[in-house]
Amino acid sequence: MRRHKSTSFEPRQRYADTVRLLALMVLTVFASVWASHAFADKLAGGVIAQKGGAGITACLACHGSNGEGQAAAGFPRLAGQHQAYLVKQLQAFANGQRKNAQMDPIASALSAQQISDVAEYYASLPGWKPNAKPVASAPQAVLGFKLATSGNWSKGMPACFACHGEGGAGVAPHFPSLAGQMSTYTRAQLKAWQAGTRDNDPQGLMKSVAIKMSDEEIAAVSLYLENPALNEKVK
Amino acid sequence: MMSGWLKNWFESQKQTRKFHPFWIVLVVTATLAVGGLVWVSTYLFKIEEVPAVPAVAASAAPGQAGAQTGNLPTTAKPSLLSVEHDFSPPDPDDIPEGEFGDVIRLGKNIFTDTQTYAKAYVGNGLNCVNCHLDAGRKPDSAPLWAAFGMFPAYRDKNKQVNSYEDRLAGCFRFSMNGKAPPLGGKEMVALTSYSYWLAQGAPIGVALKGRGYPELDQPALAPDEVRGKVVFEANCAICHGADGQGTLVKGRYVFPPLWGSQSFNAGAGMSKIHNAAGFIKANMPLGQGGSLNLQDAWDVAKFMTSHERPADPRLAKK
Numbered sequence: 001m002r003r004h005k006s007t008s009f010e011p012r013q014r015y016a017d018t019v020r021l022l023a024l025m026v027l028t029v030f031a032s033v034w035a036s037h038a039f040a041d042k043l044a045g046g047v048i049a050q051k052g053g054a055g056i057t058a059c060l061a062c063h064g065s066n067g068e069g070q071a072a073a074g075f076p077r078l079a080g081q082h083q084a085y086l087v088k089q090l091q092a093f094a095n096g097q098r099k100n101a102q103m104d105p106i107a108s109a110l111s112a113q114q115i116s117d118v119a120e121y122y123a124s125l126p127g128w129k130p131n132a133k134p135v136a137s138a139p140q141a142v143l144g145f146k147l148a149t150s151g152n153w154s155k156g157m158p159a160c161f162a163c164h165g166e167g168g169a170g171v172a173p174h175f176p177s178l179a180g181q182m183s184t185y186t187r188a189q190l191k192a193w194q195a196g197t198r199d200n201d202p203q204g205l206m207k208s209v210a211i212k213m214s215d216e217e218i219a220a221v222s223l224y225l226e227n228p229a230l231n232e233k234v235k
Numbered sequence: 236m237m238s239g240w241l242k243n244w245f246e247s248q249k250q251t252r253k254f255h256p257f258w259i260v261l262v263v264t265a266t267l268a269v270g271g272l273v274w275v276s277t278y279l280f281k282i283e284e285v286p287a288v289p290a291v292a293a294s295a296a297p298g299q300a301g302a303q304t305g306n307l308p309t310t311a312k313p314s315l316l317s318v319e320h321d322f323s324p325p326d327p328d329d330i331p332e333g334e335f336g337d338v339i340r341l342g343k344n345i346f347t348d349t350q351t352y353a354k355a356y357v358g359n360g361l362n363c364v365n366c367h368l369d370a371g372r373k374p375d376s377a378p379l380w381a382a383f384g385m386f387p388a389y390r391d392k393n394k395q396v397n398s399y400e401d402r403l404a405g406c407f408r409f410s411m412n413g414k415a416p417p418l419g420g421k422e423m424v425a426l427t428s429y430s431y432w433l434a435q436g437a438p439i440g441v442a443l444k445g446r447g448y449p450e451l452d453q454p455a456l457a458p459d460e461v462r463g464k465v466v467f468e469a470n471c472a473i474c475h476g477a478d479g480q481g482t483l484v485k486g487r488y489v490f491p492p493l494w495g496s497q498s499f500n501a502g503a504g505m506s507k508i509h510n511a512a513g514f515i516k517a518n519m520p521l522g523q524g525g526s527l528n529l530q531d532a533w534d535v536a537k538f539m540t541s542h543e544r545p546a547d548p549r550l551a552k553k
Contacts, residue, residue: 146328153369158522163474165489171482174473202473208523 045121048114055109059118062102067125074184080127084173086119089200097200128180130229144224147217155212160221163205168228174202178225186222321444324372324380324433335428342429345422346371346379349411350487353422358413359545360481360488360497366410366505368518372433374445375517375524381446383434399427409503412545448513454533458508463538466531470520479542494542502547512536 049067052058059078063069067079078086092098093107094115110118146152148168151159161168163175170177178186192198193210201207213221330339345352347370349362364370371379386399397405400423404415416422437443456462468477474490475481481492492498504510516532518524527535 150327150370153373156522156524158368162521163489165484166487169484171484171489203470203520203523205473205520205522 041117042120042124044114045117045119048110048118049121053109053114055105056114057106059122063122067122069182069185071182071184074182074188076185077128077181078122079125080180081122081177082170082172083116083119083123085170085176086122087115088173090115090119092200098198127177131227140220140223143217143220144222145228147221148224148228152212152217157209157212160225168225179228181225183222183226186225187218190218190222322380322437324378325435327370327372330432338425338428339432340429341421342425342427342432343370345425346429353407353416356407356413356416356422357411359411359492359499360483361411361491361499362488363406363411365491366514368521371430373518375449376514377447378433378445379430380434380437381443383430384437384439384441384443385446399430403427408548410499410505412498412500412503448510449517451509451512451516451529451532454530456530458512458533458537460534460538460541462530463534463536466527466535467538470527470531471535474520479539493539494544496545498544500545500547502549506540506544508533508536508540511540515539 047053048056049059049063050065052061059067062073062075063078064075067077069075069077089098090103090107090110093100093103094110096104107115147157148160151157151162160178163171164178165171165175168178170179189198190210190213193201193207194213196207199207210218327343330336330343341352346363346367349357349364350360366377367373367379368376369378374381382402383399386402387396388402389395390397390402392405393401400418403423403426404418407413407415467479471479471493475493476490479493480495480497481488482490488497499505505514512533515536516525516527516529519527
């Protein structure tokens with residue numbers, strides 16, 4: 001590009017330019033092919049999420065139009081969740097490691113590419129943002145805050161945030177984001193680990209915490225995680 | 236045969252007119268009373284026994300430490316790694332209001348978030364709480380309440396008598412690979428205040444159960460880093476990374492680096508295999524303390540301590 005001042009034909013120069021142009025074209029082709037293969041396509045994922053596909057119910061039917069979840073039914077928030085975690089869960093539903101009557105057939109109908117795409121789509125949606133509205137009653141919020149930030153070591157229970165990251169933001173790929181998750185969902189999952197009906201956690205890490213939790217602790221921490229912006233000052 | 240004899244006796248008692256149904260009530264009551272006394276006395280006996288059990292605390296004025304907390308283990312499970320201990324620190328929720336409380340809280344903040352509250356003195360990616368779990372409260376994880384009453388003390392490490400602040404300075408210099416905050420400065424006073432507050436009611440000069448990291452028995456096979464690598468990959472890599480460099484989220488370590496430039500230096504206690512093995516056996520993976528067997532704990536400690544890390548500053552200065 002810098003060489004346009006030369007008007008006279010210099011065979012060497014022309015040859016070099018042609019090679020550069022060719023190299024650029026080849027690179028572009030390679031890059032686009034690589035990108036489409038290596039990277040999930042969140043646009044394609046968005047279509048699945050909103051319209052579904054052959055044998056695939058649109059995700060938004062249960063998870064909400066913005067992936068915000070549905071509190072009453074306990075359908076979890078997906079927006080802003082880590083892509084790798086969502087992929088792992090969809091794979092687990094598909095291969096039976098995780099069981100759920102609604103999700104199993106849908107996940108089984110998704111191709112590997114579609115799983116990757118739809119996970120990418122939800123990961124790209126804006127995640128939970130703190131809001132001032134307290135959702136838990138004060139004593140419950142205080143207990144929930146304490147469990148999430150300090151754990152209950154008298155029972156050997158580490159803090160939620162020790163693994164799920166500060167503020168429950170999550171640590172990809174194994175530790176999902178917890179912040180803003182429906183309390184109905186979090187509670188149901190903790191109970192499932194206790195009962196052994198969910199066991200696709202790596203190294204049994206979540207189970208070993210869940211089995212130490214009392215019902216009161218599960219209720220408190222689930223409510224707290226719905227709005228972890230609340231802090232000690234609630235007291 | 237027995238019942239026949241009993242029946243005869245019953246009848247004869249009736250005949251002698253000395254028998255009265257109230258006897259039965261009397262006998263039952265007496266049995267209960269005697270049984271109750273025996274039961275209570277065994278309970279009392281156990282209370283005196285518990286503090287004498289750990290070998291470390293044998294010289295620790297039996298009964299004294301236990302009586303101070305009144306917090307006796309409900310499920311007796313004698314084990315080196317047991318979380319039962321003779322002293323229970325107060326709950327951080329109960330840190331008092333007021334000026335002293337504020338300094339204690341600052342100490343706790345420095346302890347749990349050293350990267351923010353004592354940044355100038357830290358030369359790696361660690362926080363105190365990485366090796367002293369539960370904000371310095373967890374037994375078998377070098378709890379502050381068990382360390383506080385053991386200073387001043389002579390230490391071979393620097394061949395002199397160390398105050399508690401000197402001991403804290405060592406943590407900054409070696410484990411945090413940084414420089415010690417000034418003695419008597421804001422950070423030292425805050426950390427000492429927090430430790431003092433946690434140790435309220437603990438005896439002075441008594442090696443409390445749960446102090447430091449547990450001393451493990453020697454493994455059957457000499458610790459081996461090749462076996463340790465397998466243990467590491469199966470149990471530790473998920474959080475600390477396959478390369479042991481921890482996991483960063485937004486520039487902060489959620490899981491601490493175990494070797495390399497951002498970890499503790501070669502002068503730190505944790506770089507010694509017996510400390511590392513004790514800590515790992517008692518506390519790792521997080522929430523699954525005690526799950527690794529003795530051999531695995533030693534092997535993985537060997538694997539961790541055989542990696543490169545910042546040099547011991549004592550050697551560098553010579």
